[in-house]
Amino acid sequence: MSDQDTSPRTEWPLWEIFIRGQHGMSHRHVGSLHAPDAEMAIKNARDVYTRRNEGVSIWVVEADKITASSPSDKGPMYEPSQSKVYRHPTFFDIPDDVGAM
Amino acid sequence: MGDHLFEFLLRQGDNTLILSHRISEWCGHAPIIEEDIALANIALDLLGQTQMWLGLAVEVEGAGRSADDLAMLRDAWDFRNAILVERPNGNFGQTMMRQFLFDAYHVELLSKLVSSADERIAAIAAKSLKEVEYHVERSASTVIALGDGSEESHARMQAALDDQWTFAGEFFETDAGDHALRDAGISPLPSDLRAGFNARAMAVLGDATLVIPETTFAHSGGRSGKHHSEHLGHLLTQMQWLQRAYPGATW
Numbered sequence: 001m002s003d004q005d006t007s008p009r010t011e012w013p014l015w016e017i018f019i020r021g022q023h024g025m026s027h028r029h030v031g032s033l034h035a036p037d038a039e040m041a042i043k044n045a046r047d048v049y050t051r052r053n054e055g056v057s058i059w060v061v062e063a064d065k066i067t068a069s070s071p072s073d074k075g076p077m078y079e080p081s082q083s084k085v086y087r088h089p090t091f092f093d094i095p096d097d098v099g100a101m
Numbered sequence: 102m103g104d105h106l107f108e109f110l111l112r113q114g115d116n117t118l119i120l121s122h123r124i125s126e127w128c129g130h131a132p133i134i135e136e137d138i139a140l141a142n143i144a145l146d147l148l149g150q151t152q153m154w155l156g157l158a159v160e161v162e163g164a165g166r167s168a169d170d171l172a173m174l175r176d177a178w179d180f181r182n183a184i185l186v187e188r189p190n191g192n193f194g195q196t197m198m199r200q201f202l203f204d205a206y207h208v209e210l211l212s213k214l215v216s217s218a219d220e221r222i223a224a225i226a227a228k229s230l231k232e233v234e235y236h237v238e239r240s241a242s243t244v245i246a247l248g249d250g251s252e253e254s255h256a257r258m259q260a261a262l263d264d265q266w267t268f269a270g271e272f273f274e275t276d277a278g279d280h281a282l283r284d285a286g287i288s289p290l291p292s293d294l295r296a297g298f299n300a301r302a303m304a305v306l307g308d309a310t311l312v313i314p315e316t317t318f319a320h321s322g323g324r325s326g327k328h329h330s331e332h333l334g335h336l337l338t339q340m341q342w343l344q345r346a347y348p349g350a351t352w
Contacts, residue, residue, distance in 0.1 A: 012133075033135050036246060043239055047139040 015041040016066060017049055018059040025100060027059050038062075102285065105278035106219075107161050108181065109288060111171070112324050114154030115182035118172055119333070120203060121147035122340050123190055132193055139239065143200075146232040153225045173344035177333045184323035185268035187333040191261070194247055194254065198261035201244045201305065204237035206272040209297040210289070218286035241305045248309025255310065262311050270319020273298070 012034040018027035030049050035041035041060040049055065069077060081087065124144040131137035155168035186203060190196045211233055214226035248258040275292040282288045306313055322328040343350060 034133060035135065040242065040246075043242070044135040044139065046235075047142050048135060051138075051142055 012036050014063040015060045016063050017045045019055040020057040105281045108278055110154050110158035111181040114151050115180045116186055117147040118151040119182045120186035143236055150229045157221055173341050177329050181326050182323055183271040184320055184330050194257040195261040197243045199265055201240040202269045204240045205301045206298050208233050208237045209294045213289040245309045248311045259311050263314055266314045267318050268320050271321050274321055
């Protein structure tokens with residue numbers, strides 16, 4: 001296989017799967033799978049990731065539509081925030097009634 | 102009436118049992134892992150439905166047999182499933198076509214059985230219907246994707262339809278027992294399910310760019326138990342060997 005390979009893609013695209021476990025919670029990334037289109041990706045996600053009653057809602061996103069930060073940028077991206085404790089709102093009491101935030 | 106009811110319950114439970122076993126044969130062999138898991142889920146759904154149908158059957162029979170006895174200790178001539186579901190899997194396209202034809206009939210039947218005069222049947226149907234509505238959605242979209250796919254997948258799906266269409270007719274075969282159950286408000290006449298099945302089949306197979314064979318011939322012999330195909334006995338030797346070799350074994 002050369003870089004110039006122009007044969008049609010025979011692998012189905014990869015989809016990233018997000019599932020909401022219960023109402024009020026946010027969707028969480030649970031894994032990925034292959035499917036020919038978004039509808040089949042949802043069906044496959046239902047069969048692969050919710051067969052033990054894990055979810056009430058599914059999002060699917062084609063993996064190559066996701067733009068990710070680069071690991072090599074780790075220093076400038078994240079290290080500056082390590083020493084800034086004053087950015088953490090840890091001085092507030094949150095009433096229990098508020099629930100998951 | 103008891104005999105008719107027992108026969109009816111066997112037909113339901115044997116369809117789901119035998120098809121469940123057939124689909125389970127794909128476990129570890131499906132073309133991709135997502136389909137492998139999906140097929141295993143469907144096989145397990147059908148097995149769960151089998152437990153309910155055959156569980157009620159032995160209750161109605163009242164002869165001290167268990168659902169396991171019915172599944173594992175009967176021989177081919179006592180099974181009442183339609184011949185379509187005992188046919189070998191063939192290729193993946195053939196399996197999905199068989200699945201769609203069964204699902205399209207199954208969803209039609211269950212959506213009537215939810216209002217059965219027999220509350221036990223209505224309850225089983227309500228629980229099963231939620232599963233089967235998903236089964237038919239899944240098999241229909243796969244049939245459409247493969248039928249309206251590449252030249253090769255289209256040709257294979259048309260061959261699968263040509264091969265299996267005449268076996269679907271058995272689902273709508275109607276005998277005196279069916280009339281008795283209909284008159285008692287317990288189940289619909291199988292022949293009355295044909296129109297709904299045809300409408301769905303025409304819509305889905307049309308979208309799949311497949312042509313329904315022009316024939317009214319229908320294979321029969323499974324649901325009456327008169328003559329199954331040669332495939333059922335082979336299937337049973339696989340499915341039942343453990344109980345046959347080690348009677349009463351449990352784990």
